[in-house]
Amino acid sequence: MEQNKVQLTIDGRAVTVPAGTKILDACASAGVRVPTLCHLPEVSSNASCGVCVGEVEGAKSLVRSCVQNVSPGMVIRTNSPRVQESRRTIVELLLANHPADCLSCARNGSCELQALAEQLGVRRLPFPRTRKRPAVDDGGYALVRDNDKCILCGRCVAVCKEVQTVSAIDFAGRGIRTRVASFMDRSLANSQCVSCGQCTVVCPTGALTERDETDEVFAQIADPDRVVVVQTAPAIRASLGEALGMKTGSLVTGKMAAALRRLGFDKVFDTQFTADLTIMEEGSELIHRLTNGGKLPMLTSCSPGWVSFIETFYPSLLPHVSSCKSPQQMFGALAKSYWAEKAGVDPSKVTVVSIMPCTAKKFEARRPEMRDAWKWWKEKGKTYGSFYDVDYA
Ligand code: SF4
Ligand code: SF4
Ligand code: FES
Structure with a gap:
């Protein structure tokens, strides 16, 4: 050996x-x-x-x-029987303090706790609840945190700290009061969280999920007064196929566009167009900085999570960040200005929906400064009630 x-x-x-x-x-x-x-x-x-x-x-x-x-x-x-009994008891104890709302949970069907309970043959809940039901933290634009579904596994804490280097959340309290919390138990929206969503990816249960705005989008589609356009990020055409059980990397661009039209979207656009615009704008800005002595190196601004990270942790580096909008926001601004004008559509009646691979896009869409199409129309003498460039992400 x-x-x-x-x-x-x-x-x-x-x-x-x-x-x-x-x-x-x-x-x-x-x-x-x-x-x-x-x-x-x-x-x-x-x-x-x-x-x-x-x-x-x-x-x-x-x-x-x-x-x-x-x-x-x-x-x-x-x-062994001893191992099986121990695992089953652990899951029964976890379920004692877990809400029994699996059927309406966002993670129904993809919850690791649910799958484990099934695998271990848990058929009874012998232990009483010991924890008070905590309030749901749904004040942010990107994430919803339901600590009642938290099993204190610590994955989110580790990813936020070790991978994202943000440390927005950590364990707080002792005994049955132990919980995952942000500083001073604030809402995630009022913490140093940058809305990257990586904690939602690793959470085994429905304790951390992205904010779901599907109902609001369907309400817009059903409203005959609204012109609802959708932009799809380049990553989506591959990840949708994978999510629907196709081979990794399968492209579903045509199927996706057809499905979106059948769902009722008036127009389907590709964010690839404004991704190209972002590259051209950033390239022009870099040349301008190189020839006019601007701040170098220049850092990209196309990821809202990254921008938020620099704003929160390295504000002195902000002059290095490109002044260009992200592809999502360039699209929203163009859809409600150039496209609305060309199509002869009232821009205040256009709803822009983004299908994106990142939760920070939800947060970005609600940044107060992201109303450039509205400002553009205002400069042209058209006064509409204020609207965002992107309505739902
Ligand atoms: S969204 Fe990102 S920054 Fe916010 S708590 Fe989760 S991992 Fe941390
Ligand atoms: S990953 Fe989910 S279940 Fe685990 S500690 Fe974080 S919120 Fe709780
Ligand atoms: S203690 Fe090993 S997976 Fe949790």
């Missing part, structure tokens, strides 16, 4: 892995699937959930396989 290799037994099978391998990874390499809830490979684990436990021969208690390293000669059982 090579010195840096470890031989062990997992569920009766001999397995050899590099020294220092976590039991969870050793199991995966042997084709043994161990359930997890709090574990996220890219970030440090706080091993809080206990769902990944295994039974190690000779050990008094069950071990958490996501943080425990293998050792030579280890004999592990990942599915």
